[in-house]
Amino acid sequence: MKATVLYYSHKGKTAGYAREIAMFLWSQGVSVSLCAITEFDPSRLAGSDLLITGCWTCGWFVVGQHPHERWVEASRRLAGILPAERTLLFTTYRIRTGCLFSRMKKVLGINSSSPVHCLKSKTGRLTDADKLQLQLFVGMQKKKL
Numbered sequence: 001m002k003a004t005v006l007y008y009s010h011k012g013k014t015a016g017y018a019r020e021i022a023m024f025l026w027s028q029g030v031s032v033s034l035c036a037i038t039e040f041d042p043s044r045l046a047g048s049d050l051l052i053t054g055c056w057t058c059g060w061f062v063v064g065q066h067p068h069e070r071w072v073e074a075s076r077r078l079a080g081i082l083p084a085e086r087t088l089l090f091t092t093y094r095i096r097t098g099c100l101f102s103r104m105k106k107v108l109g110i111n112s113s114s115p116v117h118c119l120k121s122k123t124g125r126l127t128d129a130d131k132l133q134l135q136l137f138v139g140m141q142k143k144k145l
């Protein structure tokens, strides 16, 4: 199974979280490609089974949360390549993520009613709960392939 992990980070917390996600998947036997989303060539996604993509939470801290414009621009080119069930979204944040994930889904062309796995972190460190969710996500897709 091949996974592509993409991130957009400003100060490094989201990049660190993406690295931990990639390392954990690798430890589970997944072949992982990790890349800053702004440097990713969308044609490479066709050879991947899973898309794991994230960015830091922008907004006014208490309202108006949205993905950063650079993530949005880069992600528009990825819309529709992989189905929603093979996509996992993640973010790092300080106070609240608000409607960030629903906005990310919209950019990726995912229907608002389609369930998508999401991970969020204040610290940028992968917790045991995050690891369980990643195992569930990978396990569900392995069964289907």
Ligand SMILES: Cc1cc2nc3c(=O)[nH]c(=O)nc-3n(C[C@H](O)[C@H](O)[C@H](O)COP(=O)(O)O)c2cc1C
Pocket: 008, 009, 010, 011, 012, 013, 014, 015, 056, 057, 058, 059, 060, 061, 062, 063, 064, 065, 092, 093, 094, 095, 096, 097
């Ligand atoms: C301009 C700006 C707006 C932010 N808005 C929010 C917000 O609305 N909600 C929140 O929880 N954190 C907000 N944050 C905090 C960042 O999402 C958080 O620090 C994130 O982990 C930074 O990731 P990075 O180190 O990868 O850049 C904001 C940070 C900045 C600089």
